[in-house]
Amino acid sequence: MSQAFxxxxxxxxxxxxxxxxxxxxxxxxxxxDLHDSTAQQLQDDLAETIVHSxxxxxxxxxxxxxxxxxxxxxxxxxxxxxxxxxxxxxxxxGMRPAVAITLVxxxxxxxxxxxxxxxxxxxxxxxxxxxxxxxxxxxQERL
Amino acid sequence: MHTAAGSQARLPIRSDMDLVWVRQHVRQSAAQLxxxxxxxxxxxxxxxxxARNTLVYGGGGTMETExxxxxxxxGLRLTFSDEGPGIPDLEQALSDGFTSGExxxxxxxxxxxxxxxxxxxxxPGAGTTVRVxxxxxxxxxxxxxx
Amino acid sequence: xxxxxxxxxxxPAFEIRDFLRRRREQIAQRWADEPLFRAVFxxxxxxxxxxxxxxxxxxxxxxxxxxxxxxxxxxxxTVREQLARMGTARSRAGLSAAQVSSELAALRPPVxxxxxxxxxxxxxxxxxxxxxxxxxxxxxxxxxVMQTALSEGQALIDRQRLQLLEVATPVIKLWDGIVAVPLxxxxxxxxxxxVMETLLESIVEQQARYAILDITGVPTVDSLVAQHxxxxxxxxxxxxxxxxxxxxxxxxxQTMVHLGLDLGTVVTRASLADALGYVLHQLGVGIVTPGxxxxxxxxxx
Numbered sequence: 001m002s003q004a005f006x007x008x009x010x011x012x013x014x015x016x017x018x019x020x021x022x023x024x025x026x027x028x029x030x031x032x033d034l035h036d037s038t039a040q041q042l043q044d045d046l047a048e049t050i051v052h053s054x055x056x057x058x059x060x061x062x063x064x065x066x067x068x069x070x071x072x073x074x075x076x077x078x079x080x081x082x083x084x085x086x087x088x089x090x091x092x093x094g095m096r097p098a099v100a101i102t103l104v105x106x107x108x109x110x111x112x113x114x115x116x117x118x119x120x121x122x123x124x125x126x127x128x129x130x131x132x133x134x135x136x137x138x139x140q141e142r143l
Numbered sequence: 144m145h146t147a148a149g150s151q152a153r154l155p156i157r158s159d160m161d162l163v164w165v166r167q168h169v170r171q172s173a174a175q176l177x178x179x180x181x182x183x184x185x186x187x188x189x190x191x192x193x194a195r196n197t198l199v200y201g202g203g204g205t206m207e208t209e210x211x212x213x214x215x216x217x218g219l220r221l222t223f224s225d226e227g228p229g230i231p232d233l234e235q236a237l238s239d240g241f242t243s244g245e246x247x248x249x250x251x252x253x254x255x256x257x258x259x260x261x262x263x264x265x266x267p268g269a270g271t272t273v274r275v276x277x278x279x280x281x282x283x284x285x286x287x288x289x
Numbered sequence: 290x291x292x293x294x295x296x297x298x299x300x301p302a303f304e305i306r307d308f309l310r311r312r313r314e315q316i317a318q319r320w321a322d323e324p325l326f327r328a329v330f331x332x333x334x335x336x337x338x339x340x341x342x343x344x345x346x347x348x349x350x351x352x353x354x355x356x357x358x359x360x361x362x363x364x365x366x367t368v369r370e371q372l373a374r375m376g377t378a379r380s381r382a383g384l385s386a387a388q389v390s391s392e393l394a395a396l397r398p399p400v401x402x403x404x405x406x407x408x409x410x411x412x413x414x415x416x417x418x419x420x421x422x423x424x425x426x427x428x429x430x431x432x433x434v435m436q437t438a439l440s441e442g443q444a445l446i447d448r449q450r451l452q453l454l455e456v457a458t459p460v461i462k463l464w465d466g467i468v469a470v471p472l473x474x475x476x477x478x479x480x481x482x483x484v485m486e487t488l489l490e491s492i493v494e495q496q497a498r499y500a501i502l503d504i505t506g507v508p509t510v511d512s513l514v515a516q517h518x519x520x521x522x523x524x525x526x527x528x529x530x531x532x533x534x535x536x537x538x539x540x541x542x543q544t545m546v547h548l549g550l551d552l553g554t555v556v557t558r559a560s561l562a563d564a565l566g567y568v569l570h571q572l573g574v575g576i577v578t579p580g581x582x583x584x585x586x587x588x589x590x
Binding site: 035036037066068069070101105 | 187
């Protein structure tokens, strides 16, 4: 993109967000301050990638995102709805407390979106595996 | 384009890119005035909503920032103005779910819940001015309706 | 005495000023035996006498400026801090404001006796004027002490309010991945904000999938409190944690029904124990009763 000029916190870059593939799951990491057009682009890219790859899950890591306004909130909700239609599930991961409080205050609670504290937990959710390391010990002793 | 938080500033809102500048400028100003992380996030989010309204419905305009002092308390006032078509029915525009463009219709009503003071001045053909103010360390306003 | 002859012509305020300077040592000695000084300056009597002299000097200065009725007189500046310390020390010892005030009043009679002894031959009218002036001055001293004690009390209240806000929100780790916040007292907007932020921060720190908000200690739940609870639960969910509200007492449940308050989809449990049981079940953790079949541990780990 040609219009990138330097800003105080590093230039906000418009363009594509990389989509990583881990087996059946697509991993997207959002960082910093997103352009509206970048978010929109991601939504289109994801729909296409799911269809091509046959992925069953999408993890969107927003732990590096400082602001989710109603626009980005809507994009996240729409990605979730869209992946649902394509028989896949979306999990939004790592939302910061300040962002969560603000979204609730805005009135956006994203009811259709799955959430998780970390990518590990999200992977467990999506691949349907029993929680392994963390609670495994507990289960064994129950026998 | 970027001024110190302690002084007044006026930023253009003409494009997608300007929304990013607006958010970063409000974040910096709020942090320098001593706003906590949650209050910074609320104010920046409100600014983002209002700047997008200015861009999408007002056809572009400006944001002015003004640091305030009341006794020992610091505050930040943001004024968004455009010369667009204006809002015919303010009551309706402020209610949740109302939208005439993109977004979830949370723009005005949502932004109002994120700040301490909110005022809007608009009439058809005369453009729109929205002014919001938040104060450091003041608890959030309770929501009017349950 | 020559100086006595000199000052009889002066105004009562100057008479009192000269008297205070002349009798500085004796006044301080007598005050040192009064309960107020005895209780505050416990280390040595000399300390009490020195403190008494400082107060006498201040009073003389105020009289010199002819401002015996003014609690803001410059003369009090030097002893204001000491007076405040004395007032606070007495109220910390459990005395009421009225008791502190009467201890201060007890400082006047010994001074008055000394004054009367110094004016045996003065005209009755002049004596009366001097005694009145002294009374006014001692009254002003009382006002100064009470004023500083009060503002000290206000500062203390402000400090404690802030501390309470932080202290009253402990986050307890109940289990790997489970945190709990027992809420005690009234939830206003400022407090709710602190509770919400503290809980959400601890969810991240502990990577807690479950958070229990226990409201057993919250006296009333009105629509504002219900709204705060719902907001906290919604924010926790956005972060990927489930928040359970426990400790809804029957009386509170009844009020909520009367007010038409609905906690919506929020998971609620009667007690903290019930909530913990629910969460452990969700995590697939079982509880084994000790002695039932020879197992030695009470809780499976």
